[in-house]
Amino acid sequence: MPIVVSESVAERGKKDARRHREKHWEAIKEKLPELIGNESIITKRGNKTYKIPLKALDIPHFRPSRGEMQEGFGQGPGQPGDEIGHRPGQGQPNMPGSGPGEDYIEAEFDPEEIIALVLEDCALPKLEDKDLREFTVEIGWKIAGRAKTGVWANLDRRATMKEGVRRFWNFLEALKIETGLDNLTCFRALKQADGLLSDALEILKDKKITFEAAAVEPWPIYTNEDLRYFKIDEDTEEQSNAVIIAMMDVSGSMSDMKKYLARAMLFWLNEFLNRKYSRMVIRFIIHHSTARVVEEDDFFSTRESGGTNCYTAYEIANSLVETEYPTDQWNVYVWHFSDGEDGNPERTIEELEKLIKQGVNMVGYGEVKASENYQWFTSDSGLWKTFQNHFGLKEGKENGVPMMAGDTKLPLLCVRIEDRENLLPALKAFLRKDRWAKW
Amino acid sequence: MVKQEIGRLIDIEKRIKDMAKEMGLLTTDILFEIVSAQKVLEGMSYMFPVNYSHWTFGRDYERNRTIYENTGSGIPYEQVWNFDVPRAYLVETNPFALNVLILAHVYGHVDYFLANRYLQHGRSFSNVAEEARNAAIRFQKYEERYSQKEVEKVIDAGMSIMWHQNPDPFFEEQDEEVVRERLVDLERAKLERTHDIRSEFKKTETQGEIEKIERRLEHLLAKTPPEPNYDLLNYIIKRSPKPLKPWMIDVLTVVRNQARCLAPNQRTKGGNEGWATYCHIRMVNQLHKEGLLTSDEHGTANKFHSGVTRELKHSFNWYRIYLALLENIKERWDKGRFGKEYEEEQDHHKRSVWDTKANLGDQKVLQVRALYSDRMLVEEFFTDDFIREQQIYIWMGIPHDDGSVDYIIAEDDPAVIREEIKQMCTHYGLPQIIVENGNFNGQGHLLLKHVWTGFELDRPYMNATLEKIHYLWGKKVFLEIMMDGKKQAISYDYQNKNGKNGKK
Numbered sequence: 022m023p024i025v026v027s028e029s030v031a032e033r034g035k036k037d038a039r040r041h042r043e044k045h046w047e048a049i050k051e052k053l054p055e056l057i058g059n060e061s062i063i064t065k066r067g068n069k070t071y072k073i074p075l076k077a078l079d080i081p082h083f084r085p086s087r088g089e090m091q092e093g094f095g096q097g098p099g100q101p102g103d104e105i106g107h108r109p110g111q112g113q114p115n116m117p118g119s120g121p122g123e124d125y126i127e128a129e130f131d132p133e134e135i136i137a138l139v140l141e142d143c144a145l146p147k148l149e150d151k152d153l154r155e156f157t158v159e160i161g162w163k164i165a166g167r168a169k170t171g172v173w174a175n176l177d178r179r180a181t182m183k184e185g186v187r188r189f190w191n192f193l194e195a196l197k198i199e200t201g202l203d204n205l206t207c208f209r210a211l212k213q214a215d216g217l218l219s220d221a222l223e224i225l226k227d228k229k230i231t232f233e234a235a236a237v238e239p240w241p242i243y244t245n246e247d248l249r250y251f252k253i254d255e256d257t258e259e260q261s262n263a264v265i266i267a268m269m270d271v272s273g274s275m276s277d278m279k280k281y282l283a284r285a286m287l288f289w290l291n292e293f294l295n296r297k298y299s300r301m302v303i304r305f306i307i308h309h310s311t312a313r314v315v316e317e318d319d320f321f322s323t324r325e326s327g328g329t330n331c332y333t334a335y336e337i338a339n340s341l342v343e344t345e346y347p348t349d350q351w352n353v354y355v356w357h358f359s360d361g362e363d364g365n366p367e368r369t370i371e372e373l374e375k376l377i378k379q380g381v382n383m384v385g386y387g388e389v390k391a392s393e394n395y396q397w398f399t400s401d402s403g404l405w406k407t408f409q410n411h412f413g414l415k416e417g418k419e420n421g422v423p424m425m426a427g428d429t430k431l432p433l434l435c436v437r438i439e440d441r442e443n444l445l446p447a448l449k450a451f452l453r454k455d456r457w458a459k460w
Numbered sequence: 461m462v463k464q465e466i467g468r469l470i471d472i473e474k475r476i477k478d479m480a481k482e483m484g485l486l487t488t489d490i491l492f493e494i495v496s497a498q499k500v501l502e503g504m505s506y507m508f509p510v511n512y513s514h515w516t517f518g519r520d521y522e523r524n525r526t527i528y529e530n531t532g533s534g535i536p537y538e539q540v541w542n543f544d545v546p547r548a549y550l551v552e553t554n555p556f557a558l559n560v561l562i563l564a565h566v567y568g569h570v571d572y573f574l575a576n577r578y579l580q581h582g583r584s585f586s587n588v589a590e591e592a593r594n595a596a597i598r599f600q601k602y603e604e605r606y607s608q609k610e611v612e613k614v615i616d617a618g619m620s621i622m623w624h625q626n627p628d629p630f631f632e633e634q635d636e637e638v639v640r641e642r643l644v645d646l647e648r649a650k651l652e653r654t655h656d657i658r659s660e661f662k663k664t665e666t667q668g669e670i671e672k673i674e675r676r677l678e679h680l681l682a683k684t685p686p687e688p689n690y691d692l693l694n695y696i697i698k699r700s701p702k703p704l705k706p707w708m709i710d711v712l713t714v715v716r717n718q719a720r721c722l723a724p725n726q727r728t729k730g731g732n733e734g735w736a737t738y739c740h741i742r743m744v745n746q747l748h749k750e751g752l753l754t755s756d757e758h759g760t761a762n763k764f765h766s767g768v769t770r771e772l773k774h775s776f777n778w779y780r781i782y783l784a785l786l787e788n789i790k791e792r793w794d795k796g797r798f799g800k801e802y803e804e805e806q807d808h809h810k811r812s813v814w815d816t817k818a819n820l821g822d823q824k825v826l827q828v829r830a831l832y833s834d835r836m837l838v839e840e841f842f843t844d845d846f847i848r849e850q851q852i853y854i855w856m857g858i859p860h861d862d863g864s865v866d867y868i869i870a871e872d873d874p875a876v877i878r879e880e881i882k883q884m885c886t887h888y889g890l891p892q893i894i895v896e897n898g899n900f901n902g903q904g905h906l907l908l909k910h911v912w913t914g915f916e917l918d919r920p921y922m923n924a925t926l927e928k929i930h931y932l933w934g935k936k937v938f939l940e941i942m943m944d945g946k947k948q949a950i951s952y953d954y955q956n957k958n959g960k961n962g963k964k
Contacts, residue, residue, distance in 0.1 A: 037514060040518055078516075081928060086915065094877075095853055096852055
């Protein structure tokens with residue numbers, strides 16, 4: 022009976038497996054608004070891997086409900102009560118949701134993977150070179166060609182030798198034309214004259230050839246013109262430098278939740294820009310009634326009481342830009358997170374306008390209104406309203422998040438963030454390409 | 461595989477076929493294909509040698525491939541189809557002895573296909589493989605025209621209810637009007653009986669009965685379906701008011717036919733695998749005895765055999781348990797351990813040495829493989845003795861607060877275990893859902909009913925399935941279910957998505 026050797030077929034399995042993974046990916050995407058606010062990712066602390074409960078991809082069907090207890094058949098020695106196995110705990114048992122048809126499996130991800138996923142999914146702008154201001158930076162020296170002048174140490178011996186030999190042949194040819202004598206005779210004269218064309222001509226005319234030779238043996242004859250030097254130039258590179266000046270209100274009214282939201286925003290903005298710029302610096306400024314530059318840890322942990330003067334932070338930002346990050350060498354992003362209370366909004370506007378005049382890429386203002394103390398939230402909160410009135414900004418909503426943006430001459434974006442769900446839309450708004458590609 | 465080996469394999473295959481005949485097995489020509497491991501993995505995942513594209517097949521393929529690539533024991537075993545000319549795969553990279561074992565195993569399966577009354581029935585659908593091959597091409601065209609997503613939606617929905625078929629595997633589907641006529645005739649016959657009684661003797665109850673029948677008749681003439689219908693997909697294909705487009709009907713029909721073709725395999729999974737294993741071990745031993753397999757090769761074959769039939773602490777090994785069952789049956793009938801006298805013998809010693817030299821084992825197993833479904837095997841042959849001998853138990857996972865789980869033997873009472881295994885083998889654990897009314901509320905709504913067989917439905921899955929049915933039906937879908945163990949008729953309104961169940 023036939024036993025046949027089969028030919029290989031198209032790899033259908035792989036194609037459909039890809040579709041299955043795509044569906045998984047769709048499921049992950051649904052989780053992103055939650056993921057983006059996840060503490061263990063943002064702090065990069067805690068678990069090495071992060072578990073995302075994903076919908077198990079199954080075709081829903083009618084099936085018996087399973088009890089609370091897992092059970093099944095087995096075989097082997099033992100009596101009721103005997104233990105036949107143990108599964109160690111993995112942190113908290115994950116309680117799946119109860120949405121339709123949702124059976125959960127836990128997929129493990131590296132925080133880095135999630136970051137990549139988020140950035141990819143956000144459809145965050147793919148920055149092209151023209152969007153980045155690049156600056157020329159010296160990185161050393163390089164050989165940039167040959168020159169006829171230079172210091173002796175840079176003499177390109179090889180090139181010079183080549184020039185010399187060429188000159189020898191030229192001289193020889195000139196002698197032949199001038200005198201009508203043969204190669205060897207001209208060579209002997211040239212040799213006798215030690216390479217000096219006029220002397221050789223005289224020797225030939227006077228017929229005083231004393232140098233004997235059996236054949237023409239070329240040697241390089243140098244004049245100053247034949248010397249070739251290496252041309253050394255400064256080596257430079259186009260670099261893209263960016264500085265984020267992160268400013269945060271740490272006055273008494275900034276709760277942990279508000280600071281958390283601010284931190285989450287900064288984390289993602291930083292992650293994103295870090296992938297775009299070859300050099301990326303963040304400076305942290307905190308302020309209440311006065312402002313100061315601090316380290317990252319202090320930025321998030323400091324909590325102080327007292328009044329709020331936002332302009333003090335903008336002041337420091339202005340002087341940082343002036344002294345350390347001039348806009349002709351740096352892409353400057355100034356982001357300010359506050360709950361909107363400000364003791365002196367007029368001064369704040371003054372300083373903000375100064376920043377824009379300096380030519381920073383963008384000033385972002387995030388007003389954090391954690392829903393925990395919702396009573397604070399009124400639409401005519403200090404700074405929000407002040408910006409709106411002063412700059413004539415139009416308030417709109419994007420994905421449920423209130424926003425105001427200036428025109429191309431006014432790179433100012435204001436976003437209001439109330440909870441974790443708002444982070445993703447806010448982030449997208451902050452990084453939207455066309456918003457800052459124009460200038 | 462080198463040419464020499466193929467030559468030897470062909471010789472051995474001839475001998476195995478003869479051997480099968482000697483054992484009383486039914487045989488036919490089998491097409492063996494020597495293929496790459498990948499093709500077997502595809503065959504395992506796609507249900508047919510060539511089938512349409514769908515992500516569930518891709519998922520299974522990836523799962524099978526992962527097992528194959530990452531575990532040492534992952535050798536793709538046999539893949540055999542119950543076709544007119546049965547087709548089987550041999551993996552080119554398998555050890556020679558394993559391919560011999562698979563040849564023998566496949567002959568066991570093919571005999572089962574030919575002899576078992578449930579699988580004989582499955583063979584009547586054997587053109588489904590050809591249909592699957594054509595469907596693959598047609599579906600691709602649909603994808604080009606209507607987008608992959610749209611086609612996928614229809615396949616997803618069809619698959620979600622494809623196993624809901626008439627519980628009687630020999631049920632021949634009838635046209636709705638034929639059914640209606642039969643039912644109407646039945647009612648009319650009842651009515652005529654009452655006409656025979658002279659009117660003065662008619663009691664008021666009879667009068668009431670007549671009215672009831674008349675009402676039923678009137679109802680019957682308009683009702684769809686005239687009687688409850690188990691074949692959800694068929695009913696939807698024929699009656700959906702959505703309306704379904706011709707290409708959708710084509711897709712759903714293919715999905716349904718494939719499920720109908722494969723369903724009998726599920727009813728006989730244990731018997732079929734047990735039988736193929738029962739055959740292959742005998743054949744391989746015989747080949748060794750005849751010198752067709754070297755001792756080394758025999759050892760390799762045995763190693764794979766014991767791998768397949770190993771005792772599993774945490775799950776039900778169909779190969780092991782059903783092989784043991786067939787061996788048990790053979791022994792009992794060889795030694796005459798059946799019948800009233802034996803059953804009534806209480807003396808343990810007498811039972812254990814009982815041997816009437818009846819020698820009916822071979823005959824009995826051949827009979828069993830022809831007539832029984834898995835469920836029937838459990839009912840008749842999973843005796844207390846057998847369950848104890850096999851040390852089958854039910855375990856339970858006891859979760860702790862820290863997320864760890866202890867697995868404990870919970871039950872070893874043979875009566876309970878027999879009942880549970882029977883449950884597992886009944887409709888492959890599928891709840892029975894019937895179409896009660898296809899014009900519910902007079903508005904073309906669909907009323908389904910869960911037939912109570914002792915367990916509630918998994919709610920999230922139920923809701924998601926109803927969503928799929930709703931997609932196919934295009935109008936409201938209702939489902940009568942049982943809740944909290946009480947015979948409580950409630951309805952599920954798909955529109956009310958959040959699962960608030962309104963009283964009917």
